[in-house]
Amino acid sequence: MTGEIPTLLVELEALCERIGRRAQFMEVCGTHTVSVFRNGIRPILPENLRLVSGPGCPVCVTAQRHIDAALDIAGRSGVMVATYGDMLRVPGRSGSLETLRAAGARVRVVNSARAALQLAREHPDCDVVFLAVGFETTAPATAAIVLEAERDGVDNLSILMCHKLVVPAMLMLLETRDPGRPGLDGFLCPGHVSVIIGANAYEPIVERHAKPCVVAGFEADQILTGLVHLARQVAQDRATLENVYSAVVSAEGNTVAQKLVDRVFTVVDTVWRQLGTIPQSGHELAPPYRRFDAVQRFELMIGEDEDHPKCRCGDVIQGIVEPWECTLCGSRCTPRSPVGPCMVSSEGTCAAWYKYGRNLPGYSACAEKETGS
Amino acid sequence: MCLAVPGQIIECSGEDAVVDLQGNRMRISTILTPDILVGNWVLVHAGFAITQIDETDALETWDYLRGAYGDDFIRASDPDSANAIEKEDP
DSSP, rough: OOOOOOHHHHHHHHHHHOOOEEEEEEEOOHHHHHHHHHHGGGGGGGEEEEEEESSOOOOOOOOHHHHHHHHHHSSSSSSSEEEEEGGGGOOOSSHHHHHHHHHTTOOEEEESHHHHHHHHHHHHEEEEEEEEEOOTHHHHHHHHHHHHHHHOOOEEEEEEEEEBBBBHHHHHHHOOOOSOOOOOOOOEHHHHHHHHHHHGGGGHHHHHHHOOOEOOSHHHHHHHHHHHHHHHHHHTTTEEEESSSSTOOSSOOOHHHHHHHHHHHEEEEEEEEEEEEEEEEEEOOOOOGGGGHHHHHTOOOOOOOOOOOTTOHHHHTTEEEEEGTTBBBTTTBOOEEEEEEHHHHHTTTTHHHHHOOTHHHHHHHHHHHHHOO | OOOEEOOOEEEETEEEEEEEETTTTEEEEEETOTTTTTTTEEEEETEEEEEOHHHHHHHHHHHHHHHOTTTHHHHHOOTTTTSSSEOOOO
16 A cells, blocks of 8 residues: 655655645654654655644643652552553653662562552562553553453552543544644544554544544654555545555454443543643543552542643644744753653653754754844 | 554464564553464564554665664663563574
8 A cells, every 4th residue: 555755755745736835744642753753754754844733743742730749659668560661751740760760669570560559569579650651552452451450359559540532632633723733634643553443433533624644653663654545635625534554443342442441541631731721631440440540549639730831742743833933942942851741751752853854944043043142 | 652563473372372573572462452372473562462563564665774773672661571472593
């Protein structure tokens, strides 16, 4: 279904010319964002095509108040916090899990939800709290360990639920007004999230908002194929749902995983970092499994977010600004010393620009301006 | 973080399996892919097989991952794995 890269580029150029104005497509997924940079796709795109990076990095959208809750727990005695690696350095109001670990707190990096469960089995003397982040690809793993913990009586495991849902965030971008937000012409939909939710999950975006949606893989030719399909739809003034990753993604998705998630979790309104509350965009544990909820178990008070006043991560993940338009980017905020979450995560838009995009026109012009001032 | 990588099922027992990720072996769960058999290729994410894929697609994906991320992709992304059980010599 994909073609050779030079051929795809020629076709994309011709389609963009036919559109006759600037076309703006959002790549929703952080894996797409990084792959676009790694493969050097940005500099070779047609001039009148803007690729906007969306809110698809789970680390970036985890609310600061939930990081603070994890810090609260990690600071207590008899507790071990387990989470995925990128979460360690995300700043809360004061410090990060990494700084707490350096100070002696028991914080463990896991690459699998099962590893968190295993830690609970191996350390019956302490409460293991799994800081569970991620989109639909990752949520079934959390649901599965809750069931396994219940079955095996692993009572010292609890979950700090931060899972998010992609489609409600995409709908929010279209349905709430913000004058700075770019008018999007279509979405490059995530590949591996779609393995779970299925390509049909994007139908509301096409049906309610007449925005083209194309599910694509993360390899260079797959991304370019996705962009060609999006541009073709816009050029032909139509909006449909297309799946150019059908070798991996089915229309219905993984129904076993969906049923597991529906059994263990309930869909709720939830807060996204710097985006506010998005209706029906997160999960909490369903009533039969609520005893595994870390907020309940530790009687946590979930406060408010208090991000750095100049941090513009929220604007970055909506495409309102590019990372280099943030005054902190590259000076106060770097991957080594991040202020905002988009500079922490390897899939964060700011980190990707910093690592791969500093020679691109916008970023370098901005850097020159700062140096001159 | 939503990236899943291809692996081949080496052993399978109930909902547990051992998957080969280009020489690295990892214990995973097949609870999300109950019909999986030894020899099948799957996409692995966060310790779980999330779907079955064709061998051709799996090998093409590995070619891409090696090119884009280097040979140490799995080792680099998996330094603290509690599920990594052995590593084959290349």
